[in-house]
Each structure stands twice: as structure tokens, then as C-alpha cells.
Amino acid sequence: MGRYERLSGTQVLAWAALGMGAGLAAGFALGNWTGGVNRARVRGAAQRLREGSPLHLTPAASVQAAEAAIRAEPRLAGLSIEVLSFSRGVVELRGWVPTRVARAVAGRAALAPRGIDSVINSILVHGEDDRAMQKAPRATDQSA
Secondary structure (H helix, E strand, C coil): CCCCCCCCHHHHHHHHHHHHHHHHHHHHHHHHHHCCCCHHHHHHHHHHHHHCCCCCCCHHHHHHHHHHHHHHCHHHCCCCEEEEEEECCEEEEEEEECCHHHHHHHHHHHHCCCCCCEEEEEEEECCCHHHHHHCCCCCCCCCC
């Protein structure tokens, strides 16, 4: 197309439709690649932008932040809670605690630092979770 040629109305409409179609196709592809958009994800992204926090901590930094938060909680003093890295911004808690309250407090404490998005709370409660293990049937050898 020359420098001074003008597009007809049909050509403008055709180019606009092509651009809109390409944009829609790119939007659908990007949406499938990044996952669904829901209210919780949008709210979390907006909060991270307002706070100016990094999107996710590195796995090692996530573990350090969660461990520090658990150590700082006086109700968890003396309890052995292990913090493992699951992925960026996600940690897993393991160990045994005396009550459900201690389990919940540990989960909330580990989730408190900025940059930790999720906590997998695998902490077990003495007197509740160990009873189920005692009642498990024992395997016997049935070979002939």
C-alpha cells in the first residue's frame, strides 16, 4: 500500500475484525495457559500490587519466613513443627501438637508473612490422629 493511499470503509472494517479476532484468540490462549480468573485470584493480585510485595518468595525464603513466624508465636513454644518448601510461596507444616488449637495457630502463623500464599497444614494432633493409627488392621502373610 502506498504512502498516500486511503483505506476504504470495507478495508477498515476487515482489518478491525482481524485485529479483534486475533486479540480474542490470544486472550483465550493466555487464559488457558495461566489458569482461570476468579474473584479470589483477582483480589489477591490487587492486594499484592497495593502492598508492593513480591509475587512469591523463593522456596528457601518461604521456609525461613514461616519458621520465623512460628518461632515468634508464644503459644507454639516448645513444639517441634517442621516447615517444608512445597513450591514458590507455598509451605507445608508437619509435626505433632497437643491440641487442634495449636494446629490452627501454627497454620495461621505460617500464612502471615508477606509472600506466602498458601500453607499445607499436615500437622497431626496427639490423642486424635494417633488413635486412628492404632486401630488400623495389621497385615498378615497369606502366602501359600
